[in-house]
Amino acid sequence: MPKALITGAAGFIGFHLARRLLAEGYEVTGLDNLSDYYDVGLKQARLDRLDHPGFRFVHAAVEEPGRLMGLMSETRFDLVVHLAAQAGVRYSIEAPRAYLDSNITGTFELLEAARAHPPAHMLLASSSSAYGANTDMPYREDMRADHQMSFYAATKKAGEAMAHSYAHLYGLPITMFRFFTVYGPWGRPDMALFKFTRAILNSDPIDVYNYGDMQRDFTYIDDLIEALWRLAGVVPPANGTAVCQGDSLSPVAPWRMVNVGNDAPAKLTAFIAAIEAATGQSATQNLLPIQPGDVPATWADTTLLRGLTGQVPETPIIEGVAEFVRWYRDYYGA
Numbered sequence: 001m002p003k004a005l006i007t008g009a010a011g012f013i014g015f016h017l018a019r020r021l022l023a024e025g026y027e028v029t030g031l032d033n034l035s036d037y038y039d040v041g042l043k044q045a046r047l048d049r050l051d052h053p054g055f056r057f058v059h060a061a062v063e064e065p066g067r068l069m070g071l072m073s074e075t076r077f078d079l080v081v082h083l084a085a086q087a088g089v090r091y092s093i094e095a096p097r098a099y100l101d102s103n104i105t106g107t108f109e110l111l112e113a114a115r116a117h118p119p120a121h122m123l124l125a126s127s128s129s130a131y132g133a134n135t136d137m138p139y140r141e142d143m144r145a146d147h148q149m150s151f152y153a154a155t156k157k158a159g160e161a162m163a164h165s166y167a168h169l170y171g172l173p174i175t176m177f178r179f180f181t182v183y184g185p186w187g188r189p190d191m192a193l194f195k196f197t198r199a200i201l202n203s204d205p206i207d208v209y210n211y212g213d214m215q216r217d218f219t220y221i222d223d224l225i226e227a228l229w230r231l232a233g234v235v236p237p238a239n240g241t242a243v244c245q246g247d248s249l250s251p252v253a254p255w256r257m258v259n260v261g262n263d264a265p266a267k268l269t270a271f272i273a274a275i276e277a278a279t280g281q282s283a284t285q286n287l288l289p290i291q292p293g294d295v296p297a298t299w300a301d302t303t304l305l306r307g308l309t310g311q312v313p314e315t316p317i318i319e320g321v322a323e324f325v326r327w328y329r330d331y332y333g334a
Contacts, residue, residue: 001054003027005077005119007062007110008084010034012188013125013179015046016225017081018055024229027054029075031068032084033061037091037098038189045331046186062106069109072117079232082110082124085156088190089129089293092152103155104162111166121173121235123228124163128180128217128261128298129153137265138301141178141248141257150293160257168253173235177228180261180300184221184320185327192268196275197325200283201334206272210290214268215297217261220320223313227260230309244307261300262313274318278325 004021008014009030018028030050034040047057060067062084072080086092086102107124114122131139133147148154160176167174183193199206236256240249248257272283290296302312328334 001025001027002078003029003075004079004081005029005031005071005075006081006083007031007106009050009057010043010047011083012186013182013221013224014083015050015186016221017083017228018050020225020229022050022052022054026079029056029058029071029077031058031060031062031071034059035086037086037088042189061102062109063101065109067109068113069116072113076117077119078121080110080114080119080122081228082107082122085125087152087188089150089152090291092150093293096151099151099155104158107159107162111162111172114172115166115170118170118172121175121232123175123177123232124159126160126176126178126257127153127156128178128259128300129295130157130160130178131298132295137297138263138299139259140246140301141259141304142246149295152293164250164253164255167250167255171238171254173254175231175234175236176255176257177231177260178257178300179224180217180219180259180298182219182221182224184324187221187324192271193275193321193324194328196272196283197279197328200275200279200281203281205284205286207288208268208272208285209288209294210296211287212269212285213296215265215299216268216271217263217265217298217300218271218317218320219260219262219313220315223262223315224260226311227305227309227313230311231258234308244303246301247304247307258305258308259300259302260305260313261298261302263300263302265297265299266317271317271321274321275325277318278322
């Protein structure tokens with residue numbers, strides 16, 4: 001059976017990806033430190049649903065010296081998916097060291113372990129936040145991205161550069177992917193969909209930043225997992241040919257950057273309207289200025305993703321939000 005290592009396996013995306021890989025016949029080792037950044041009970045509930053003979057859980061932090069080296073020396077992994085990270089744009093202003101430790105040092109520990117024990121393919125998570133102050137849209141992978149707006153974004157951009165250097169020096173095949181506002185069942189409580197749903201169901205006001213003038217390329221979790229599954233089978237060649245215009249394949253390394261988004265930005269007001277429709281309740285909006293480190297809009301160009309996998313995310317927000325609300329009501333009895 002093929003073997004996969006997922007860091008951040010108790011997280012929102014890691015949990016869904018572990019389920020998919022197990023269903024596809026993989027043996028999965030999942031590592032997570034069960035950080036209390038948000039409800040540890042929710043993370044444990046995800047792990048409880050990974051009760052499968054092919055799943056092994058390792059409770060550890062990626063930045064712990066030598067832990068990943070030990071794991072990768074004892075098991076030869078075919079696929080490594082690096083999702084572990086300190087998340088959140090706003091929290092990076094309050095606690096930047098947590099991002100340095102997890103996102104920078106943790107990525108370094110993984111790359112060192114992979115250098116010593118190379119997997120067939122590595123997928124490393126970045127973020128649409130890496131595009132920073134760019135205003136030309138849609139965002140393309142071959143755009144320069146030099147002006148990050150938060151320390152979180154800066155650590156994700158640094159991870160991309162670190163990975164490229166290891167891909168070049170040691171021939172490690174690495175696909176980076178930039179997520180665009182992922183949402184869906186089992187999502188993170190610090191994300192807007194979770195906060196808005198909870199507040200609306202409790203008849204509490206919701207904080208709406210930039211006075212509602214925000215757009216996001218919302219990406220439904222099932223679409224994201226399908227994209228990652230397909231990308232896992234597309235290993236960047238060391239001296240390959242671009243698959244389409246704008247291909248980010250490195251000229252000196254088996255390294256590529258891929259947007260995973262919906263290529264259909266939606267206004268925040270439409271997102272809120274979808275929650276209202278799914279809950280059957282109206283929102284009371286507390287309009288506020290934009291927060292430090294935030295950007296008013298994101299929009300992914302998914303030409304490269306389609307060229308590599310033949311498919312792109314397409315779930316409409318009205319459907320994806322309804323699925324989340326159904327899960328939320330069931331999980332919390334709301």
